[in-house]
Amino acid sequence: MEKILISACLVGDKVKYNGQSNYNPKIKELLEKYELVPFCPEVEGGLPTPRTPNERVKDKVLTEDGRDVTKPFEKGADLAYNICMYLGIKIAVLKALSPSCGSNEIYDGTFTHTKKKGDGVTAELLKKKGIKVYTENEIDELLK
Numbered sequence: 001m002e003k004i005l006i007s008a009c010l011v012g013d014k015v016k017y018n019g020q021s022n023y024n025p026k027i028k029e030l031l032e033k034y035e036l037v038p039f040c041p042e043v044e045g046g047l048p049t050p051r052t053p054n055e056r057v058k059d060k061v062l063t064e065d066g067r068d069v070t071k072p073f074e075k076g077a078d079l080a081y082n083i084c085m086y087l088g089i090k091i092a093v094l095k096a097l098s099p100s101c102g103s104n105e106i107y108d109g110t111f112t113h114t115k116k117k118g119d120g121v122t123a124e125l126l127k128k129k130g131i132k133v134y135t136e137n138e139i140d141e142l143l144k
């Protein structure tokens with residue numbers, strides 16, 4: 001079975017900034033076709049749960065109260081890539097809009113729920129390394 005790296009919050013892990021999950025029922029269908037490898041870059045990068053919301057601001061990641069958390073975000077991205085390399089993973093399903101996991105669209109750094117074009121830190125690195133990144137809204141493409 002092909003393996004997929006998946007945002008841990010999508011499979012029900014309570015690792016989201018507010019201590020909740022983003023469980024998505026489509027996961028059950030994915031499990032029939034793929035082996036899922038759950039991973040949360042922010043937690044693995046060393047951030048606590050719950051944690052202050054973060055957004056990408058230019059080349060940094062800042063908390064809503066202005067602390068620079070770029071380093072743990074980069075560490076989480078590196079670890080995500082290491083797992084992909086180690087397990088031969090070529091596909092990732094990552095949570096839309098997250099400053100780590102978002103793909104093609106993320107919040108704009110103003111903490112006003114305004115979106116902009118761009119990738120989260122982990123999604124950006126995985127794409128650069130040739131891993132195909134989907135959001136949970138694109139899972140149907142993997143079920144064809």
Ligand code: SF4
Pocket residue numbers: 007008009010015016017039040041042043095098100101
């Ligand atoms: S960093 Fe990714 S996996 Fe972790 S809670 Fe945020 S969206 Fe989910």
